[in-house]
Amino acid sequence: MIASPLIEIRDLRIRFHGDDGRVTHAVDSVDLSVANGATLGLVGESGCGKSVTSLAIMGLLPKQTTEISGAIRFDGFDLLKTSDQTLRDLRGNRLAMIFQEPMTSLNPSFTIGDQIIETILRHRGGSRRGARDRAIELLRRVHIPSPERRIDEYPHKLSGGMRQRVMIAMALACDPQLLIADEPTTALDVTLQAQILELMRELKAASGAAIILITHDLGVVAEVCDEVAVMYAGEIVERAPVDELFSAPQHPYTVGLLGSIPRLDHRADQLATIEGMVPNMAQPPAGCRFAARCPFVLEACTRAPPPLVEVSPGHLSRCIRAPLERLVS
Amino acid sequence: MALLEVKGLVKHFVAERSLFGRARAHVKAVDGVSFSLEAGKTLALVGESGCGKSTVSRLVLRLIEPDAGAVRFDGRDLLSLDADALRKFRREAQIIFQDPYASLNPRMTVGQILTEPLALHDLAPPAQRRERVAEILRLVGLEPRLARRYPHEFSGGQRQRIAIARALAVEPKLIICDEPVSALDVSIRSQILNLLRELQDRLGLAYIFVSHDLAVVKHIADRVAVMNLGGIVEEADADALFAEPRHPYSRALLSAIPLPQPHARRAKVVLQGEIPSALNPPAGCRFHTRCPFVIDRCRTEAPALVADEAGHATACHRISELPPADGILPTAGGFTPELAKLVAAFSRKTEGASPAGVGIQSARPTNT
Numbered sequence: 001m002i003a004s005p006l007i008e009i010r011d012l013r014i015r016f017h018g019d020d021g022r023v024t025h026a027v028d029s030v031d032l033s034v035a036n037g038a039t040l041g042l043v044g045e046s047g048c049g050k051s052v053t054s055l056a057i058m059g060l061l062p063k064q065t066t067e068i069s070g071a072i073r074f075d076g077f078d079l080l081k082t083s084d085q086t087l088r089d090l091r092g093n094r095l096a097m098i099f100q101e102p103m104t105s106l107n108p109s110f111t112i113g114d115q116i117i118e119t120i121l122r123h124r125g126g127s128r129r130g131a132r133d134r135a136i137e138l139l140r141r142v143h144i145p146s147p148e149r150r151i152d153e154y155p156h157k158l159s160g161g162m163r164q165r166v167m168i169a170m171a172l173a174c175d176p177q178l179l180i181a182d183e184p185t186t187a188l189d190v191t192l193q194a195q196i197l198e199l200m201r202e203l204k205a206a207s208g209a210a211i212i213l214i215t216h217d218l219g220v221v222a223e224v225c226d227e228v229a230v231m232y233a234g235e236i237v238e239r240a241p242v243d244e245l246f247s248a249p250q251h252p253y254t255v256g257l258l259g260s261i262p263r264l265d266h267r268a269d270q271l272a273t274i275e276g277m278v279p280n281m282a283q284p285p286a287g288c289r290f291a292a293r294c295p296f297v298l299e300a301c302t303r304a305p306p307p308l309v310e311v312s313p314g315h316l317s318r319c320i321r322a323p324l325e326r327l328v329s
Numbered sequence: 330m331a332l333l334e335v336k337g338l339v340k341h342f343v344a345e346r347s348l349f350g351r352a353r354a355h356v357k358a359v360d361g362v363s364f365s366l367e368a369g370k371t372l373a374l375v376g377e378s379g380c381g382k383s384t385v386s387r388l389v390l391r392l393i394e395p396d397a398g399a400v401r402f403d404g405r406d407l408l409s410l411d412a413d414a415l416r417k418f419r420r421e422a423q424i425i426f427q428d429p430y431a432s433l434n435p436r437m438t439v440g441q442i443l444t445e446p447l448a449l450h451d452l453a454p455p456a457q458r459r460e461r462v463a464e465i466l467r468l469v470g471l472e473p474r475l476a477r478r479y480p481h482e483f484s485g486g487q488r489q490r491i492a493i494a495r496a497l498a499v500e501p502k503l504i505i506c507d508e509p510v511s512a513l514d515v516s517i518r519s520q521i522l523n524l525l526r527e528l529q530d531r532l533g534l535a536y537i538f539v540s541h542d543l544a545v546v547k548h549i550a551d552r553v554a555v556m557n558l559g560g561i562v563e564e565a566d567a568d569a570l571f572a573e574p575r576h577p578y579s580r581a582l583l584s585a586i587p588l589p590q591p592h593a594r595r596a597k598v599v600l601q602g603e604i605p606s607a608l609n610p611p612a613g614c615r616f617h618t619r620c621p622f623v624i625d626r627c628r629t630e631a632p633a634l635v636a637d638e639a640g641h642a643t644a645c646h647r648i649s650e651l652p653p654a655d656g657i658l659p660t661a662g663g664f665t666p667e668l669a670k671l672v673a674a675f676s677r678k679t680e681g682a683s684p685a686g687v688g689i690q691s692a693r694p695t696n697t
Contacts, residue, residue: 045514159603189377189541191600191619194585198599216515219544219587242591247665252675258589259672260519262548264571265588266663271519271548272676277484295675328670 005033006210007057007178012070014052014061014234025281026052028234030070031308034178034227039204039211041225041242043218043257047278048231050214054180056080057212058097059087075177093123096171100183102163106155112139112166113151119173138169142199161192168199175207182214197224218261222246227314230254233278233289236308240315250317250324252294288319296321330404331365332502332535338362338388338398340381344608356607358384360559362398363634366552368502369529371536373550373567375543375582379607380556382539386505389537390422391415403502420450423496427508429488433480439466439491440476446498461498469494470524486517493524497532507539522549543586547571555579558607558615561634565641573654575643578616584657596656614646622647 014027027049034040042050055061057072059079072079074095077086091097099105107115116135117128124131132151139147142165155163164184171179181200185193201224204211213225221228221242228245230238230253238251249255259272276293279285285292287302294301300320308318321327339362341355359381366372374382388395391407400407402418410418426432433442443462447453453461463473469490480488489509496504506525510518526549528534540546546553547567554564555578563576574580577598584598600619605611611618617627626646636642645651664672 045516161603189604190543190585191377191581191604193587194597194599195601197587217587218515218589222589222591222593223587246589246591246668248667249671255668255671255675257515258668259675260516261589262519262522262542262544263589263663264544264547264583264586265590265593265659268548270676271523272672273520273523274516275520295677324671325667328667328674 005035006075008033008071008073009053009057010071010073012053012056012072013068014049014056015067017065017067022282025234025284027056028284030231030234030236032229032236032239034210034212036177036210037204037208038227039213039225041221041228042212042214042231043216043221043228044231045216045278047281049234050231051182053231054097054182054212054214057178057180058091058095059084089123092119092171093174094177095180096174096176096178097180097182098164098167098171098184100186102160102167102187103155105167106163108155111152111154112158116151116166116170116173119170123174134173135169138172139166141172141203142166142169143195144169161188161195164188164192164196165199168196168203172203172207176209178210178212180212180214183216184213185220186215186217193220200224218246218257230257233284234281235289235318236316237290237318238316239308244312244315248325250311250315250322251290251319252296252321252324253290255324256293296324296327332368332403333366333389333537334399334401335365335385335389336363336399336401338385338400339396340384340388340393341396354608357559357610358607359388359395360610362556362559362561364554364561364564366503366535366537368535369533370551371529371538371549373538373540373546373553374556375540375546375553376556377541377582377604379558379604381559381607382556383507385556386424386507386537386539390419390424390505392424416450420499421501422503422505423499423501424505424507425489425492425496425509427511429485429492429512432492433488433495435480438477438479439471439483439494442480442491442495443476443498446495450499452499465494465498468497468528470520484517485513486520489513489517489521490524493521493528497528500532501534503535503537505537505539508541509538510545511540511542518545525549543571543583555582558605558610560615560644561642562616562644563642564634564636566639569639569641571658574657575641575648575651575654576616576645577620577622577651580654580657581619588659588663590659590663593659593662594656595659598657614644622651 009030009032012027012030016024016026030053044050056068068080113135117131120131120134136147136151144150144165185196225242228240228242229236232253238254249258256272256274274293279289287304288306291297291301306318306320308316311317311322338359340359341357343352344356345354347353362385374385376382387393389400440462443465444458447458447461462476466473471490510521538549550567553567553570554561557578563579574583581598581600602619605618613629614627614632617623632644632646634642634644
C-alpha cells in the first residue's frame, strides 16, 4: 500500500485539569495517520475533540493545565517530546495551520505583507526584498487580485474571503508538508466557500502536501477528503475511505449524522434525530460513549468500551454491532 | 387572501454623515422587495451575508421602520398602526433569532421568560399562567419542571426550544425564524427543524424562514425568494426552484453547496470575484459583476422581477436564452440503499424511546 505515513498519531490522550480540580477527558486513545498528498477529514460536533487533537499536533495546548500522553510522529520527530525550540522551527515551516476566523488570526496592526514576510524570514532567512517577492507570488497563487498593491494593506481592508486567502498564503509560505485546516470555510458565504475549497484542491495537487481538514460539514468532507475519521466524545468512532463512509457507514453515530442533515440530493419528510446529550467528559461512561443515545444498544455495549476494529479493509468502527448491515437485513 | 403582503419595501441605512449631519452615503439594504405569504405556509428568504434578508424580516415586524413600501398583515396596513395597535399586532407575529445564547435574559428563569408575554398581552389570568407555561414547554418537547431553571443550564438546542416556546406563548399566526439553526450542531439542528415543521402542522403557523443554508431551506420551505444585494432575483415554489433554478445567481448558489455525496456528478458554477458592497451596488443588474452570462444591457438596465403562469418569478434579461439548469443539482442518489435502510432503522428505534426532557412528543410517521 502507501509508504510510511507522514504523520502518525498513536494512542493520543489529552486531559484538561480545571481550576476546581475537575479532569476533562478531551481526547482518548486516538490513532490517526496521514500519508503524503492525502487529505484526512476529521468530523464531529462541538466538543468532540477534533480541534484539541489538531492543537496537540501543533503543540499549542497550554502546558500547565493539559496532560498529554501517546505519540505524534512526524518525519522522525515525536512532536510530544521535542523541545519548544524545535517545535518553533517546525511550526509555520513544515507544519502549518489555518484557523476558522481569519480576522482574529491576523494581527490588525501589521500589513498582510509584513505578516507573510515575517514567516518567510523566520524560517528561510534571505533578504527582505526576496521575501517580499515570494509573498507577492504567494498572494497570486491564492488568487488575490493585484497582489503588488494588496500586500501593503491592513487586514481590516480585506473581506472575509480575502482574509482567509491571506491565511492560506501565509500557511503555504514555507511549503509545509502538513497543513491543518480547522473549519477553514465555516465563517464564509457559500460562493466564497466554493472558491476556497477549489483553491485547496488546486494547492494540494500542486504541492503534494498532506492535509488534515477539521469540519462539521459533511458536504465539505465529501468534496475534498480521501479519508474520514468521525469523532464522538473524544474518541474516533469510525474511520473509512470517503466513499465508504457515505455509502455504508459502520457506526450508529455516523448513521445518525448522515440521516440528520437536510440534503439537496435527497428528500426526507422527517430528519433523523440523535436524542439525548453528549456524556459528561469529566466522568466518561464505562462502556461505549454513544450507548445512551444509540438505538441499536445492547446490554454488552454499556459494560466495556468497544475497541476500534476493522470491519472491511481500511474501514474501522468502534461498535460491537458492526457490520451494521446485519441489523437491517 | 394572503396573510402577509409586502409591496415595494425599501430601507436605506445612512452609512456616513457630513459634519452637519447630512447623509453622505447610504447602504441600500433593501431596495424594492415585494412578496406575499399564505397562512400556514413557509416562505424562505435566502442569500449571502449582506443581501438584506434579515433587514426584510425586521421591517415586516416593524422592528425597524421602512423608508417606503407597504406591509399588509391579515388585511391591516401595518405601517399606519399606532403604538397600541402595534403591540396587538406583535401578539400575532413573533421572531426567533439565530443565537439562543444571546436572545434569552440570563437573569430570568425559563418560567419567567414564558410568563412575561402571557402577562404583557393579558392572555391568561395569573392563576392559570403556571399551567399555561407547562403546556407551552411540553409543546416544544421540554419538561414542565424545567421552568424553574435559568437559560445557562440548558444546551444550545434546548435554548432554541425555549426561544420557540416564548414565541409560541402568544399564539401567533406568523413566526419569523432568522437563521434559527445556524448556531446549532447538526444533530440538534434536525431536532429543531422537525419541531418547527411539527408545530406548523399542528398550529397552522406561517413562517418566514431567513437562512443562507439552502439544504435546510429545501427541507422546510414551500416557497423561496432568493435575494442578492437588497433585491429579490428569483421567487418560486421550493420544488420548482430546486428542480430548475433559473436566475444565474440562484444557480451559482445551488452549485456552490458541497453535497454529502462523494464524486457527485454536477455542473459547477464557481463565481469569480467578491460580493459587491451594498454601499456601492453595481448599476444595472446588481449581479452583473459576477454573472457568467452578462451582456451589455445588464450593465445599464436593471431587470424587473417577472413571473410566468406558474408563479415562478425571475429578474434576468437573458432568462429565455440561458442554458438548461439540470445537472446543477442531482435530485436523488444521496442515499445508497444501504444507507437508506440504516437511517430508517436508526429513526424507527429512536421514536417513542426518547430520553426525558429532550424528546419531541408524537413525531410524525416517516414515510420512507
